[in-house]
Amino acid sequence: MKTKQILMAGALALSMVLSGGMLTGCSNSSTKDTKTTEVAKKKDVKTLGQKTKDSKSLKFTNSTGKKITVFETKSSSEENFSDNLLENGDAVKNKEERTLYYTTKENDKLDVKIGLQDDDKTFVFKDVDTDDTKKVDVSLKEDKVNLDVTKKDGSTTTLTPSEDSAKTEDEKKEEQEVKQEEKKEEKKEETAKADSSNKSNTSESKKGNTASTTNTSSNKNNTSSSSKPSNSSSNNSSSSKPSNNSGSNSNNSKPAEHTHNWVAQYKTVNVPEKGHNEQVLVQAAYDEQVPITEMKAHDICSSCGADLTGTDISSHVYQHMINGDDKGGHYTEWRETVVGYKTVHHDAVYETRYVVDSPATTKQELTGYKCSSCGKTKAN
Structure with a gap:
């Protein structure tokens, strides 16, 4: 008998231990699921840029x-922009809101x-004042991105991109x-002018040296003539010969190189019409008062057909x-008989119409x- 009681007590204790373990396992599983859900929610929140102690934040929506x-x-x-904050494969979808961190x-x-x-x-927006900005809506108007800024006081303003940023x-x-x-052509032209100037200076220097040599020779001849009169005729004959050194380097400078004057060439390209479909109001919403009727009994005079309902019928008949x-x-x-009215609401009526955003035109390419x-000619 005692052995049976001991076995029953042991089985009961083992059952309680197993039940406690199962409950603990369920509790741990539930906790893990909750943490996983919280982590998943945090991952769903997308941001741009790194959040630091010095960074500022700004919410923007892609519209x-x-x-x-x-x-x-x-x-x-700063001169240069940062690397693209959107990694490969990542993109801000339409109507998606993100938080931008920047410094x-x-x-x-x-x-x-x-x-x-x-x-x-790409579209560049310069000097964006974000100190009192509540949020920014990125919109597209006439093929250009704009920033619709909402201030903290509720006022709004639209920022347009810089003129050269919309170029491809x-x-x-x-x-x-x-x-x-x-710049290369200008450098070539400056180099050609410098070479021409240097050659001209060299030519002038040679001319000066030739003249100096001629004067020295003349002085020597004069000295020889004064000391040796018998050779005066030969010296005079020698001095009468024309000198060919004076103009030997006068035409050594080369003509300046040709400088191209490049003029842009364009062709006319047809730009098709652009438009979109939109809903246009045809009939505004309105409320209509509709009568409520019931069939009711009326007392009618057999002689004149008068409605005697609610009147003194006996007096009327007696008079007849x-x-x-x-x-x-x-x-x-x-x-x-109308016994009251009920209000019936009619919704607004719309129809789809095509609206031209930009008419067909031409542009110079x-x-x-x-x-x-x-x-x-040269290619662009």
């Missing part, structure tokens, strides 16, 4: 209708560069190449009898350059 694939910042006094130098403002997907243009990278490279080519009317009496007739002097 361009396209994905933002380029987002760079810098302090206004600026003391007394500096923020410069921002933004680029859209499938667009080789190819256009910027072309302009840079043209400037470099012009005095007057000698043949019919007399009255009858009951059921009629539809750069095709290359041509020298106005010699006619030589």
